[in-house]
Amino acid sequence: MAKRSSLFIRIVEGKNLPAKDITGSSDPYCIVKIDNEAIIRTATVWKTLFPFWGEEYEVHLPPTFHCVSFYVMDEDALSRDDVIGKVSLTHSLLAEHPKGYSGWLNLTEIDPDEEVQGELHLRIEIVGSEAAKKLRCQVFDARDLARKDRNGASDPFVRVRYNGKTQETSVIKKSCYPRWNETFEFDLDESAPEKLCVVEVWDWDLVSRNDFLGKVVFNVEGLLTVQQEEGWFLLRPDKSKPPQDEGNLGALHLQVRLRDEMVLPSSHYRPLVQLLCREVKAAAQDGKAHLITLIDETTTAECRQEVAINLVKLFLGQGLAKELLDLLIKLELDKTDEPNTLFRSNSLASKSMESFLKVAGMQYLHRVLGPTVNRVFEEKRCIELDPSKVESKDVGCSSLHWTQSESDVIQQSVHLLQSYLTDLLAAIAKSVGLCPVVIRATFRQLFKRVGEHFPEEKDQNIKFIAITSFLCLRFFSPAIMSPKLFHLQEKHADARTSRALLLLAKTVQNVGNMDPVISCAKEGWMSPLQPTIQQGVAQMKQFILQLIDIEEKEELDLQRALTLPSPVVKEGPLFIHKAKSKGPLLSSSFKKLYFALTGEALTYAKTPSSKKSSFITLANIRVAEKVEEKSFGSSHVMQIVYSDEAGQAETVYLQCKCVNELNQWLSALRKVCVNNTGVLCAYHPGIFRGEKWSCCHQKDKTGLGCDKTRHGVTLREWNDPLDPDLEAHLIFRHLLGVREAMKEKYLELLTLEKGENFPLNQSEDLENADGPTLLFRVLQDLEEAHDKELSRLRDLADQEQNCLVDLQT
The missing domain is CATH 2.30.29.30 (Pleckstrin-homology domain (PH domain)/Phosphotyrosine-binding domain (PTB))
Structure with a gap:
């Protein structure tokens, strides 16, 4: 069994930050540190005390980490960046919130005595005869100490204190990985009121006061029981002072969730994976999909996105992503009578298709959108079509010869947007060969299914809209509006560029809606773009027909290709x-x-x-x-x-x-x-x-x-290698959580199908059992295997605990 920990982090926004610049504002960004190691840096949001980041990350890390800290910084071009404040969340705090920690947290000031890191290698023991016992402390070395000096290092030494006496090691110059190998002895006084031995690490300074680097505290009474303790000990901060600026440094809105997964060997998950694959294959033959229907019906909005991506990744690894999505789309169509509402909700089908495009098509997205988005960022042109939003600074003297009016700004904006949209549509039209085969095959099946469900002449556009609702509205447009979140840009757009991207995304959405008249009527100021959007609709239809025109022979190697790693990681x-x-x-x-x-x-x-x-x-x-x-x-x-x-x-x-x-x-x-x-x-x-x-x-x-x-x-990245065991485990854990709800739903389905009440089949004849009955048996077996392994690990931990006493307070 492998224990895997992951930390989901969403840095939403900040508020009421203090002004650090002479302009009365700040240029804030966040640094995320895990155990004092910088892992993430958000983009800088310029000239604001109320920054919005909206950035999401997932970090996979060992389960032994202790703390995650968020430092809010003010970027300065000419001097060292200022620290505004920080928020720290310990491992134990996150473990107490299995559904995640979410909300506003006040920033606190940085206390140098709390900014400690690293570990100290020690052996502490009781030696000597009963009449003359001594406390011996051997200081070997330290690692990853905090860097306190300008040279990027420290000059560390160790101070050992016991019963009012102090001894110190030599100073190791310019090192955060010092080696001392020095030994100290103290006369053991069992009647002394002070029962602690404190080992402190300090940074020596010639001129100013020494800097505190951390400490380890041992209980001498506990040491009398075990006689000796040796190992690497995490350095702890000094006793923290009450925060002086609580609430005065602003606040940070965070969403953080820690997840520890105990993943069993592959053989344990094989029955679950085989059952799910069998159900998807069988549904294509007989049209029955009880098992996938149960998953669809019992997945709540709260966890739908996560379940969708886990299913997509699992079936991608099995070469059945197209079949899974086809089945989910069919279930969605069976519940839809009105074509205008098709795929408008955040159903499991919609979320799965959206996740599928991100997992399988991110490289394609970059190649299609990259040049146009880069051009918008480079040109930084003023683009505005809404007269109510044309600012006075954009109107006025444009040159020595003429004054730019409001209508000039709008007319210029129309030409620029037309140019951007033309370039983008041309890139899309040329991208058929770049689109992954699995996406093309899935869209072909989607086009076919929707066409069969809405065969009337008046609904002929619906099968095109079904594809653009995912490709344009849920894939291209969000990436254009927030290119940083899709890794198209390293920084967030400034206000002007952001508005240009938003308007471009709107035009792409209007093209995807396939009805420029209605789209432009909702926002009348978009009407100057109607001819361009109309032309774009025709281009998009032609592109979709080419996209889905894929020969069966092109799918023969699809399953093998899906299991291979990306050519370029x-x-x-x-x-x-x-x-x-x-x-x-x-x-x-x-x-x-x-x-x-x-x-x-x-x-x-x-x-x-x-x-x-x-x-x-x-x-x-x-x-x-x-x-x-x-x-x-x-x-x-x-x-x-x-x-x-x-x-x-x-x-x-x-x-x-x-x-x-x-x-x-x-x-x-x-x-x-x-x-x-x-x-x-x-x-x-x-x-x-x-x-x-x-x-x-x-x-x-x-x-x-x-x-x-x-x-x-x-x-975590979208192009990560597939991990079948982890995805199967995550699906197992979800199904286990909704098992009772699935049983109730299954009884409802049986009652509707048979016309009378039927008890849940508990027969031992598993060969003739249906999918849901088999699923409940597989979940039970997996749960028992998981509990057995956890019990074994707990027994081992208890044995270790009985042999060792934690001497640290």
Whole structure:
């Protein structure tokens, strides 16, 4: 059984932030840290005290993390960014809210004595005879200490206090990974009122006062029982002071949900997966879909999005995504008599199709929308069609010869929007060959189903609208309005660009509605675009006919293609640095190269279109981790340790442009190397320079690393490799939660079908049992297996607890 933890994070907005700039405003952004390691940076929202971000992330991480913190920063172009305040949520707090923690949280000021991180390696024991007992504390080393000095490091020493006496280690200069190997002894006084031994870590400073780095506290009475305790101990903050500015620093609206999943081996989930697949296949033959109907009927709005994406991913992995969506669409059509309401609700069918497009078509989306969205961002033109929203600053002197009126602004906006829409429609029209085969096959089936359900001449547009309701209204338009959330842009649009994108998205929606007259009538100021939208409708219809014109032979290899990894997992420009080189990372001797990560290797080229050279075979990668800022004067450098042809370890250093890109590359590398053998459990976060490591000052270049690796920390992306066991487990957990509701619904369906009340079939004749009856049996078996494994793990934990006493307060 594997325990997997994931943290869903939605940073919604802030309010009442303090002004940090002389203009009376701020330029806020958020940094998300997990155990003091920066994982996420939101976009900056300029000149506001009420920022809206609306950014969502999911982080997969080990279940041993302690805290997630949100720092609200004010970006400054000429000086160091200001810290406005922070919000911290502990692991235990999140565990108490299984449905997630949501709401407004007041920002608190940063207390230096609470900004601690890292671990201390100690052995503390009772030695000596009964008449002369001593408390011995051996201080070995520390790792990942907070960086308190300008050089990106600290000068740490350890202070041990017991029974009014204090002893200190030597100071290790410029290291966050110090090694002391020093031993201290105190006379044990069992009658002393103070029963604690406190081990503190400090940063030594020559001029100012020493900075507190954290502490570990031991209960001496407990130590008398076990005699000895050794290990890595998390450094704790000093006793926190009451917050001084509670509520005065503004507030942050967050949604955070922690999920710990205990995933069983594949064999346990195989009956569930086989049953679901059998039901979907059988429904295509006999039209009966009791099992999928039950899932559809009992899935509430609260969890519909999550269930949809889990189903889509599971059936994609089984090569049956088209069949699943076809079945859900058929169920939706059976409940729809009015064509104008088709797919307008957030049903399981609609959510599943929307999730399917994001999982299977994100690369397609980027290639179609990317050029037009980039053009809008680059031109930053004023676009406004609504006379009531034309601002005075947009009207006035345009040049020395003429004054720009309100009508001039609107006329100019019409031409610009027509130009953007024309470019976009042209890109869509040329994209038939770029669209994944599975999407084309699914749309063909959707077109056919809707046409059969609404065969009358007056409803001929409905089968086109069925496709555009997903492609345009739920896929293209949201990405145009919020390109940052779809990774089309790294930053949010400013107010002017945002308005241009919104109007462009509206025109695309109007094209998707297939009725420009009615669409423009709702907002009369859109009427100047009616001829362009009318032309766009004709182009869209022609595109859809070409899109669904897919031969059966093109689907023969569909199932195999779906299970293969994406040809390119991650790509983009990076700066490369060789470990044996000297000088700053971005000196003129270093080249900017274009890297691409595939399922087999990390490759590079001079430009995206140049011939690629194989660089590192994935099977040879041993670790991918961050590099200390002081090593190169940059906080966005990663290292890849790999084995060369002779089996010798080599290291390459790559610089990214921001913290998000750094974590995305690390995440992608860790995912594709998840099954590698010979991975490292420890690494050096510094570099080997001047015959020693810059992090821990070791002189053995090939020695064991001084920090633990973080293989388990990854970011969820739409193009992630499919994980059948996890998806099957998530579906099992959902079905278990609605099992009783499904049983009640199943009895209703049987009663309607048979015309009388029928008891739920509890027969042992499973070969002749129907889908729902089999499902309830499979869920029961899975639940028993899960409980048995959990019980075994609890017994092991209890045994360990009986052997060890937690000495930390």
